[in-house]
Amino acid sequence: MIDLSNVSKTFTLHNQGSTVIDVLGNVSLHVAPGECVALTGASGAGKSTLMRMIYGNYMAQAGSIRVGGVDLVQAEPRDIIRIRLEVLGYVSQFLRVVPRVPTVDVVAEPLRAVGVSGDAAQQRARDFLAQLNIPERLWSLSPTTFSGGEQQRVNIARGFAHPYPAMLLDEPTASLDALNREIVLSMIEGAKTRGAAIVGIFHDDAARARVCDREIDVSRFTPARVA
Amino acid sequence: MTPLLSVQDITKRYGAQIGCADVSFDLYPGEVMGIVGESGSGKSTLLNCMAGHLVPDAGKVVFDTRGHGPRDTVTMSEPERRMLSRTDWAFVHQHARDGLRMGVSAGGNVGERLMAVGARHYGEIRGMAVDWLDRVEIAACRVDDRPTTFSGGMQQRLQIARNLVTGPRLVFMDEPTGGLDVSVQARLLDLLRGLVRDMGLSAIIVTHDLAVVRLLADRLMVMKDGHVVEAGLTDRVLDDPQHAYTQLLVSSVLQV
Amino acid sequence: MSDYNFAYLDEQTKRMIRRAILKGLAIPGYQVPFASREMPMPYGWGTGGVQVSAAVLTPDDRFKVIDQGADDTTNAVSIRSFFERTAGVATTTATTEATVIQTRHRIPEVPLAEGQILVYQVPIPEPLRFLEPRESETRKMHSLEEYGLMHVKLYEDISRHGHIATSYAYPVKVEARYVMDPSPIPKFDNPKLGGCPAIQLFGAGREQRIYALPPYTRVVSLDFEDHPFEATKADHPCGLCGADDSYLDEVIIDDTGGRMFVCSDTDYCETRQAAGHRGKDAA
Numbered sequence: 001m002i003d004l005s006n007v008s009k010t011f012t013l014h015n016q017g018s019t020v021i022d023v024l025g026n027v028s029l030h031v032a033p034g035e036c037v038a039l040t041g042a043s044g045a046g047k048s049t050l051m052r053m054i055y056g057n058y059m060a061q062a063g064s065i066r067v068g069g070v071d072l073v074q075a076e077p078r079d080i081i082r083i084r085l086e087v088l089g090y091v092s093q094f095l096r097v098v099p100r101v102p103t104v105d106v107v108a109e110p111l112r113a114v115g116v117s118g119d120a121a122q123q124r125a126r127d128f129l130a131q132l133n134i135p136e137r138l139w140s141l142s143p144t145t146f147s148g149g150e151q152q153r154v155n156i157a158r159g160f161a162h163p164y165p166a167m168l169l170d171e172p173t174a175s176l177d178a179l180n181r182e183i184v185l186s187m188i189e190g191a192k193t194r195g196a197a198i199v200g201i202f203h204d205d206a207a208r209a210r211v212c213d214r215e216i217d218v219s220r221f222t223p224a225r226v227a
Numbered sequence: 228m229t230p231l232l233s234v235q236d237i238t239k240r241y242g243a244q245i246g247c248a249d250v251s252f253d254l255y256p257g258e259v260m261g262i263v264g265e266s267g268s269g270k271s272t273l274l275n276c277m278a279g280h281l282v283p284d285a286g287k288v289v290f291d292t293r294g295h296g297p298r299d300t301v302t303m304s305e306p307e308r309r310m311l312s313r314t315d316w317a318f319v320h321q322h323a324r325d326g327l328r329m330g331v332s333a334g335g336n337v338g339e340r341l342m343a344v345g346a347r348h349y350g351e352i353r354g355m356a357v358d359w360l361d362r363v364e365i366a367a368c369r370v371d372d373r374p375t376t377f378s379g380g381m382q383q384r385l386q387i388a389r390n391l392v393t394g395p396r397l398v399f400m401d402e403p404t405g406g407l408d409v410s411v412q413a414r415l416l417d418l419l420r421g422l423v424r425d426m427g428l429s430a431i432i433v434t435h436d437l438a439v440v441r442l443l444a445d446r447l448m449v450m451k452d453g454h455v456v457e458a459g460l461t462d463r464v465l466d467d468p469q470h471a472y473t474q475l476l477v478s479s480v481l482q483v
Numbered sequence: 484m485s486d487y488n489f490a491y492l493d494e495q496t497k498r499m500i501r502r503a504i505l506k507g508l509a510i511p512g513y514q515v516p517f518a519s520r521e522m523p524m525p526y527g528w529g530t531g532g533v534q535v536s537a538a539v540l541t542p543d544d545r546f547k548v549i550d551q552g553a554d555d556t557t558n559a560v561s562i563r564s565f566f567e568r569t570a571g572v573a574t575t576t577a578t579t580e581a582t583v584i585q586t587r588h589r590i591p592e593v594p595l596a597e598g599q600i601l602v603y604q605v606p607i608p609e610p611l612r613f614l615e616p617r618e619s620e621t622r623k624m625h626s627l628e629e630y631g632l633m634h635v636k637l638y639e640d641i642s643r644h645g646h647i648a649t650s651y652a653y654p655v656k657v658e659a660r661y662v663m664d665p666s667p668i669p670k671f672d673n674p675k676l677g678g679c680p681a682i683q684l685f686g687a688g689r690e691q692r693i694y695a696l697p698p699y700t701r702v703v704s705l706d707f708e709d710h711p712f713e714a715t716k717a718d719h720p721c722g723l724c725g726a727d728d729s730y731l732d733e734v735i736i737d738d739t740g741g742r743m744f745v746c747s748d749t750d751y752c753e754t755r756q757a758a759g760h761r762g763k764d765a766a
Contacts, residue, residue: 011467012469013474014470014471014474014475015471015474015475015478052466052467056460056463057460057462057463057466057467058463058466058467059459059463059467059469077258077445077446077459077460077461077463078255078258078445078446080460081445081460098413098416098417098420098442099413099417100413100414100417101417112424113424305623305627306627309627309629313629313631328614328635330614331614331635331639332639332642332643334638334642335635335638335639335642338635338638339631339632339635340631341631342631342632342634342635342638343629343630343631343632344631347634347706347707347708348707348708348709349638349641349707349708349709349710350709352638353638353642370642371642371643
């Protein structure tokens with residue numbers, strides 16, 4: 001479902017003396033349906049960079065990243081958007097929304113985008129918000145003023161409302177209490193059961209051990225630094 | 228799939244000055260593309276060339292017409308092009324007063340495009356005007372008021388209603404949120420997002436506001452000195468800019 | 484005969500105006516630009532109509548002038564004597580006897596016949612002017628038949644007054660092509676524009692435009708399906724001749740609010756009175 005082959009990434013900072021930073025080289029990774037792979041490695045090793053490349057958010061300098069049969073390195077923007085709408089979900093640590101849009105609409109939006117009717121999308125959004133213990137009185141408010149944990153759960157509801165065949169999870173359980181952590185972990189298990197291919201970053205060792213089938217230490221892709 | 232709009236090597240000069248040069252891209256149905264760049268980068272020139280307000284010195288603007296498939300709008304006859312611009316195309320001006328008839332009621336403003344394509348039933352025209360005012364969150368009781376009595380944000384929403392009432396397929400927007408209060412901008416952006424999604428609109432939005440394109444545009448084109456220096460998926464261009472100018476542009480935005 | 488050239492204008496000028504008239508007749512409703520001359524009267528007093536009349540008059544013509552239907556107002560009398568003096572043509576007040584009729588703001592009640600020419604004085608020939616001030620744009624709208632704006636004006640009327648309140652200079656569409664301003668005639672007269680056996684010529688002196696309706700032209704007043712055009716008049720019979728089918732002027736007759744309605748077409752009214760018809764206010 002998610003296939004990376006010989007992917008490399010460099011950043012060129014044109015406005016800072018054209019410094020070139022090699023971040024990742026020769027990354028190859030295969031994630032099958034129903035499998036959850038954890039990215040590990042020290043901070044700065046490139047876990048988030050790799051994740052963003054798989055999402056098409058960062059540009060790869062070489063190699064191919066195939067998700068649902070499309071090579072995101074070569075694809076046109078509209079193909080990447082289609083893959084994001086239909087195939088590849090992404091739960092980030094940060095919530096980025098249009099100001100003043102009610103929470104329930106924020107969660108329903110990915111469903112609306114794939115053609116689910118307004119009412120059905122809203123109903124499904126409410127179900128997920130309820131599952132994740134977001135108090136009902138908050139549903140009609142914009143999530144921009146919510147606490148960190150609430151925003152995180154809104155993000156998860158938004159990421160899980162549509163059953164994506166492939167998912168990227170960036171610290172999904174950070175800043176959650178034990179009860180909600182448990183709910184999110186079982187959602188991840190549920191996604192695996194229905195056959196989703198998942199790549200995740202988990203700083204929570206117990207969570208990682210519970211839901212992940214394999215770990216990939218990203219440091220091994222770090223190009224040798226020339227001293 | 229046939230692109231809705233295929234821009235091919237558009238060049239426009241002002242004497243020795245370059246307005247925009249060799250711009251090419253395809254826009255597909257349902258896509259929203261942003262064009263960013265500083266003042267004088269050629270983004271407005273390009274928009275006006277595409278919308279038929281300026282005649283480019285070279286290049287084609289091929290639009291997939293309903294009746295006759297892809298046609299070069301630069302060389303098509305003026306009646307055809309003007310017909311397009313009041314049916315399948317819409318143009319939202321930065322200043323609402325450029326896009327509205329200030330001496331005509333809100334209902335008349337919305338109804339004009341309908342009457343221009345042959346609507347001759349007052350009751351139906353008025354009904355559609357009220358419906359559209361509602362969709363852009365203007366109270367039905369304001370239907371007979373002139374836009375001069377409206378706030379800036381309302382005028383801009385009225386302009387959008389006036390443009391979208393004939394169900395266009397392509398909307399050109401020139402700094403649609405420019406000059407509005409931040410709180411009014413947010414509401415307008417949310418409205419535009421909903422309309423774009425619900426009507427399956429394609430849009431080209433010229434702006435210098437990166438936050439606007441992040442929220443509205445699927446794709447982004449960055450212009451400098453009349454040339455496209457970088458193009459791609461909006462969040463890719465903004466989060467991982469490749470060109471020196473884009474990096475400067477993105478890093479220059481003040482963080483709130 | 485005076486020292487003036489026949490009908491005041493020199494022959495070159497008349498030829499130029501005739502060319503404009505012929506072009507106007509060939510393209511009914513289309514505004515033909517022409518090099519309007521200074522006339523010995525102020526703009527607004529019918530300089531356009533006078534130039535058109537001068538160009539079409541022949542020594543054999545019988546000329547009539549009406550101003551809002553009347554033969555005896557200052558404007559009508561002045562223009563009539565102008566052509567008596569400069570062209571030496573015969574004049575008349577009888578609609579049926581006239582071969583050329585110059586008019587300001589009315590069409591005579593008696594149906595016109597073949598061989599007659601009706602010349603209108605036009606202040607503002609452009610029907611789109613009040614909504615679109617740019618001449619370059621209105622010309623383009625005419626050439627591309629973009630007339631949605633005309634209905635916007637009628638829409639505004641209905642939204643403000645509940646009905647189409649435009650009661651004069653009511654826009655028409657000519658031969659399903661050009662939208663035309665019929666000059667400030669009451670909309671009561673609009674139905675007489677279409678299918679008329681006479682030639683109708685429109686002259687705007689200050690605006691330098693001539694347009695025309697050849698005989699039997701199709702002319703339709705613009706309207707909405709649910710607000711159809713209505714030719715309206717004051718709901719009274721004429722106080723002098725009793726006619727109930729003519730356009731009426733309201734005349735205040737004393738300081739206590741007394742008033743009477745009389746035919747605006749003086750020839751029509753007098754002809755009826757001569758035939759023995761009497762209204763309730765007749766002496």
